Amino acid sequence: MARAKGWFWEARTRILLGYVGLLVGLLLIGVPLMRYQVIAGVDVRVREDIEEEVEAFRKIRAGEIDDIDRANIDFLQEDDSRAKFTPQPQTEEELQTLLEVFLRRRIPEDDTFLIAVVGSGFYKSSPRALPEALRPKQPLFEKLKDINQETFATLPSNQPEIGSFIYKVEPIRQGNQVIGRLLIVHATQGERHEAFDALQEVIQVLSGLVLLALLLGWWLSGRVLAPLRSLTLTAQQVSDSDLSRRIPVQGQGEIAALTTTFNNMLTRLDAAFQTQRNLLNDAGHELRTPITIIRGHLELMADDDPVEVSETRDLLIDELDRMSRLVDELILLARREQPNFLHPDHIDLPALIDEVFVKVVPLAERNWQLEGKPPAQLWGDRQRLTEAILNLVENAVRHTKSSDTIAIGCDRVGPQVQIWVRDTGSGIAPADQERIFERFFRSTQQPRAEGAGLGLAIVQAIVQAHGGTVAVSSELSRGSTFTLRLPINPLTETKSTATP
Template sequence: MTSRATTTSTTTRTTPTTRPSTTTPATERTTADGARRRFRLSARLRILLWLLVVMAVALATVVLTTRSILLRDAEQRVGQLLSQETSEFESFVDHARDPETGRPFTEPRRLLGVYLERQYPEPDEELLGYIREDPAPRVIRQDRDIASRLPLHRDGASLERMSEHPAGTGTLRRDDGVVHWAKVRIRYGEGQPEAMFLVAVHDDPSGSSAENAVRTLLVISGVALLMSCVIGWGVAGRILRPVRLVRATAAQLTEQDLTRRIPIDGHDDISALAETFNAMLDRLERAFGTQRDFVDDAGHELRTPITIVRGHLELMSAGEGPAAAAERRETLRLVTDELDRMSRIVEDLLLLAKVERPDFVRPAPIQVAELTADVYVKARALGDRRWELPEVAECEAALDAQRITQAMVQLAQNAVQHTGPGQRIRIGSRLAAGHLELYVADGGPGVRPEEAEMIFERFRRGTTRRGGERSGAGLGLSIVRAITRGHHGRVELRPTPGGGATFVLVVPAQEVQETP
């Protein structure tokens, strides 16, 4: 007697898997008037669509792989079941004896009947004895229900096909389902009818375990995709919120209003983008503010000489005689002076406009001692002062000789404006703490502490000029600072011992190489 645990069978049905299709990021729509309007999907929707595509592919792969594994296991289980049943029957034929006589079986009908009485097949398994007798074949079966709408003992045509099949095992496809079968032929000599033992495994009509598992996985996959839509939509919206704020803020920015900023929440890449955008807005606001101040100051400075020129031209006498000629000569002199001053202002403005260009400063190795001496010689022609060259730096530095000379001469000109005839002005250079310092020191009234930073701004001038003089446009020290910054250095204002001001150009150490 054989005892087995019940095992669920499988089918070979194929369940189609639907995958969401991708959408073109940009499409064109035709309006009622025939014009084409370009339409773009939002980044949030595109992220969601790609997420769904990836998840659908992943879930479909899982479903198909699981189905393949289950079908393979089911085929192995059916094959093992058929092989086990036929092996047990063959062993019974070789060794069994009739319980009534105690002798070996002599005819197939008795053999099949005794064997089937002792078997307990699984619900989807059918064991039959088939004997070809006249006038009709005899079917010996167990008195039990089979998990199939059409058992083989009621399907004579299928039994006939299996009995005539030359192979010992096979698969029979019927309208009611698939039947996997195996047979063992029985022969008892001349005069005995042909008989055989049949084992059949029916597909479960309500669906095999593989199909049920696939359907369950499909339902779970659908729920997972739906949940992914909801969660992905929310997460994508949260992640892209700063990007939307960037777009909204950029749309609301104008040249007159650059004060809007993006709130920063978190420390991820999107927050870093918001920080970078805010920093860009800070730079833009400063640039626009500087531009507005520059235009206002330039307009103010240029308006004064233009007004003076216009006023003198209007007062120019049209009379004849020596007095009128002298008046015209004086007017022309004043007008020429103002026009020269306007020309200098325009040249200085053009120079400052070149500060941001990469070729504003063109450094080259030069001997600092020779450069300092040249500046000293040129500065002596600026005024009747007691010029001194107390020290020079014996080193080589990467400097733009023309720009440094321009800055030093400008500082010397300022020193002349703040001193009187015979007062001392010192020009020199030195190495200090690995830096190169080029300086101009005067003995004038000096610079007030509250004006120390202001005097380097454009169109700003100090109030301590000799005799209250206010010549110039206030661009000289701005140019000096721009030239120094172009050399990656700085300009410093220091007090002069005994009174006065010392302006120092400081060049970084990496630009300097001391000469032995």
């Protein structure tokens, strides 16, 4: 039951049902319209046939006699009792001869009846067998034979097999007097039945084709929507401990784009979860050390020794300060994902470098230098960029001696500006350069260096928030150069977000 319910609520089934409902609605509207069009088409054709019969009769009355009509006239004139043929009869006898010539020539269509009326009485018909309603002394015949004006109209019949009659009355005048009439009557039901039968066959064939198309469409839509089912299955199987599953991308179009987007989302989630796990592991490790130190000293501290109490107090405060700095740095890295991480404004880059240089000179006794300050404007967060440069300078101070050089400079290269911090210190090993910007990473050359190993990670976060990149170039015993490359006019989204 649950499987059937799930099948019913599948997207392809709902699409199929939607199309079925649409087609049913169109059929409910279209079939009556087609029926009306068939009836109208039949009536138009019948009226055209009736007009042809009337036109043929008028040609004879106008004296347009062809060889066949001439042969019929000669044959009739062999009967001495018959009146002479004349296109404009003056008497009922001459009218009978005229009508005889016309009826001999005409072979009416099925369900079409040519009825000759002389005076006020029935003379002859073609074909001879008439429907009951058109026979002499029937109400319909009595009505038609007394019409004195040219009339083209439709009358209903009380016989279902007849339907309605489309008729035309052609009065035959001698002066102002009507001496006869030609009645051309067509029973519509037979021809309509034929048209309806053909229409029914067309509808049956179309219905079969539509049903086949719907079944094929249901199958094809299942193939097209298969990635969605894979997406659902993958989403159900994904957990925070396993984000490695991906959906194969097939073809192009919206489904392929959705699959690619979903895979990219899983990649970002996997990276975010991995970063979170690394952060928690590293933070736990970094916080465990000062906590252990604090606990050990508190356990060993002699309460009756003021000197030891004072020394322990100073050490504990120092460890707590280190923990506070670590927490502040972690909070800063966490905030890089928030929209308000940056508060950008126009920055005069040479002025910024001058301000930073004034701040860093008192940090340590080094050979401080300023390099290349061409005029350049930058759109960015002044405070965050200052923080990034100061972190690089502090890192350079830790890896240099008093005799070494630390240089700060900037330059403009095309649509970017470059800010660098160069030193002639101990340098960085090639293996360490690949991981230098990871959180809590410490160089193998100085495993006991001060700090939590978050400074360069913070630099990278700030630069990426500005839509830029940071790179390092270093050789052991010759020094290092850290270069920040920032776009002068970053895209709107990089102005207010720190997403890499």
